[in-house]
Amino acid sequence: MFVRVTCTWALSLWSLLLICTWDATALEVVRQGSPCGPNEVPWPSEDGAFHCEAFEEAWKRAEAFLNDNMPPWDLLNRGTLQLGLLPATVTQALQVRQNFSWAAEVPEEIWLNYVLPYASVNEARTDWRRLLFEALKIDAAKRSLAEVTQLVNEKLWSAVRNDTTIVFKAQQTPLIYDTMSAIAFGYASCTGLSIMFLDALRSVGVPARLVGTPAWHGTFADGNHNWVEIWLGHGSGLFGEAWTFLEASPAGPGEHLLNPCDKWFCNPSHFDGKTMSFAAKFDREKEKFNYYPMAWDMENKDIPGVNRTDFYNSICSKC
Ligand SMILES: *[C@@H]1O[C@H](CO)[C@@H](O)[C@H](O)[C@H]1NC(C)=O
Ligand SMILES: *[C@@H]1O[C@H](CO)[C@@H](O)[C@H](O)[C@H]1NC(C)=O
Ligand SMILES: *[C@@H]1O[C@H](CO)[C@@H](O)[C@H](O)[C@H]1NC(C)=O
Numbered sequence: 001m002f003v004r005v006t007c008t009w010a011l012s013l014w015s016l017l018l019i020c021t022w023d024a025t026a027l028e029v030v031r032q033g034s035p036c037g038p039n040e041v042p043w044p045s046e047d048g049a050f051h052c053e054a055f056e057e058a059w060k061r062a063e064a065f066l067n068d069n070m071p072p073w074d075l076l077n078r079g080t081l082q083l084g085l086l087p088a089t090v091t092q093a094l095q096v097r098q099n100f101s102w103a104a105e106v107p108e109e110i111w112l113n114y115v116l117p118y119a120s121v122n123e124a125r126t127d128w129r130r131l132l133f134e135a136l137k138i139d140a141a142k143r144s145l146a147e148v149t150q151l152v153n154e155k156l157w158s159a160v161r162n163d164t165t166i167v168f169k170a171q172q173t174p175l176i177y178d179t180m181s182a183i184a185f186g187y188a189s190c191t192g193l194s195i196m197f198l199d200a201l202r203s204v205g206v207p208a209r210l211v212g213t214p215a216w217h218g219t220f221a222d223g224n225h226n227w228v229e230i231w232l233g234h235g236s237g238l239f240g241e242a243w244t245f246l247e248a249s250p251a252g253p254g255e256h257l258l259n260p261c262d263k264w265f266c267n268p269s270h271f272d273g274k275t276m277s278f279a280a281k282f283d284r285e286k287e288k289f290n291y292y293p294m295a296w297d298m299e300n301k302d303i304p305g306v307n308r309t310d311f312y313n314s315i316c317s318k319c
Contacts (some may be wrong), residue, residue: 012078015018016314034098034099034104036050037052039054039056040052040054041053041058041094042097042306044104047303051103062112062116063086063090065116066086066090066282069304071122075201081118089127090116093111093116093202096205097205098205100140103115103204103205105233113281113283114202114207114209114281115202117202117282120210120303122134124180124181126178128178128242133203134158136151136156136200138204145206145231146236146257148205151206153248154202156197166188166250168187168188168193168251169188172191173190174297176188177191178192182195183196189297190248195248195288197228197247201230202299206231209229209279209310210226210276210292211278212225212226213275215295215297217274225265227245228245228246229308232257233270238315243311244257247263248283260318261319266312266319268274268316268319271313273317275309276293276307277307277311278292278305280292280304281304281306285304291303293305302309
């Protein structure tokens with residue numbers, strides 16, 4: 001913060017005086033991240049610059065997006081969500097966009113689907129965003145989305161409990177697979193740790209989504225797996241895409257953001273051409289609805305999805 005000081009020279013009868021005034025109304029917030037004013041939200045424009053939108057306008061659009069695309073079981077509960085979770089989510093998500101340079105770079109369509117949403121699948125609805133943001137304590141220094149991702153994966157697991165770190169424990173879904181439960185119990189399996197990791201990334205403005213397969217080799221008896229995709233910007237992900245993938249570090253210690261082959265599952269024995277992979281998103285795009293298959297609730301086809309089969313088959317069959 002700074003106070004604007006204005007000085008003027010005044011010629012008095014006896015001397016030349018320097019008169020300075022502290023302009024209290026000019027108390028301004030210096031947002032290191034934002035190219036826009038304090039009540040504006042930055043959005044990237046085509047030419048590499050930013051356009052600034054009034055906070056209130058951006059807020060209304062974001063809230064409308066969540067309302068228009070929430071899954072049917074949330075619609076039944078919309079009145080309650082509108083009293084608590086939705087406004088808290090929208091305000092916090094927009095403020096992070098204002099305050100952090102890496103968050104301001106994310107295009108609107110990506111932000112709406114992969115930063116703003118309060119949930120990924122049918123996990124419990126809780127207000128994890130501010131809690132994780134505050135626990136992570138990431139300062140507003142200039143960083144890339146990749147650097148923030150690594151920092152979050154290093155800090156998160158010991159940042160939310162002061163007695164233990166959060167660990168991997170197999171076979172917890174669908175008992176423990178939302179962020180608050182993982183924090184309360186101190187463990188989760190791949191789905192729960194992935195959801196907690198991507199929630200933490202979203203809490204600091206990094207676009208991330210749940211991805212996985214409901215059945216290795218297309219055979220349910222072979223098991224399922226979930227991990228996290230992170231959006232790093234056009235062409236900055238794997239093989240010219242914007243996306244790359246990673247696991248929560250308790251589930252996949254020592255993995256690197258841009259090395260697909262250091263993931264234990266990314267190899268031809270898991271991607272034999274019969275394994276189908278999908279990522280969860282929020283936008284229901286009513287005309288071409290693809291769904292994200294939830295291994296723990298296969299009858300439920302109400303989570304919109306992106307088919308990632310070709311991406312993983314082409315990458316992991318070469319590891
Ligand atoms: C963003 O910055 C403003 C001004 O410093 C501050 O009041 C607000 O709490 C910050 N919010 C977040 C989520 O960083
Ligand atoms: C966490 O730390 C606080 C303050 O030191 C202490 O009161 C509390 O008991 C601790 N909680 C756990 C779970 O260790
Ligand atoms: C997903 O993509 C794969 C590979 O292109 C295709 O074989 C499969 O039918 C698609 N699945 C769905 C549900 O669209």
